[in-house]
Amino acid sequence: MKFDLKFSIIEMMRDRLHAAPFQPFVVVLHSGERLRVKNPDVLTVTLSGWVIYDDGAKARMLNPALVAEIETKSAKA
Numbered sequence: 001m002k003f004d005l006k007f008s009i010i011e012m013m014r015d016r017l018h019a020a021p022f023q024p025f026v027v028v029l030h031s032g033e034r035l036r037v038k039n040p041d042v043l044t045v046t047l048s049g050w051v052i053y054d055d056g057a058k059a060r061m062l063n064p065a066l067v068a069e070i071e072t073k074s075a076k077a
Contacts, residue, residue, distance in 0.1 A: 007064045010049050016070065017043060026071040027053070029062075034071075 016025050017040045027035040027043070035053050037043045044052040051062040 007049060007067070009067045009070065010045055010051075010064050012070050013043065013045050013051070013067075016072070017045065023072060025073075027051070027067055028069045028071055029066050030068045031066070 013027065016023070016037070022040050024036070024038050027037060029035070035043075035055075037053075042053065042055060044054075046052065049064050051064055051067065053060045053062060
């Protein structure tokens with residue numbers, strides 16, 4: 001049985017990760033926590049939509065429902 005939910009935020013993250021040239025962005029969680037993605041090696045979105053964030057200090061696997069928004073430098077300007 002395959003469980004497949006679609007979150008537009010996941011597609012936005014994938015688009016940001018594969019953009020050329022890469023532009024850093026911030027993943028904002030509903031808790032208010034901010035995960036800085038300085039390069040594409042820091043974040044992975046699995047085929048099933050789980051988000052894996054590894055800043056070098058610790059790795060975390062996140063349910064995509066925890067993601068509130070994606071912030072980019074241009075969005076703040």
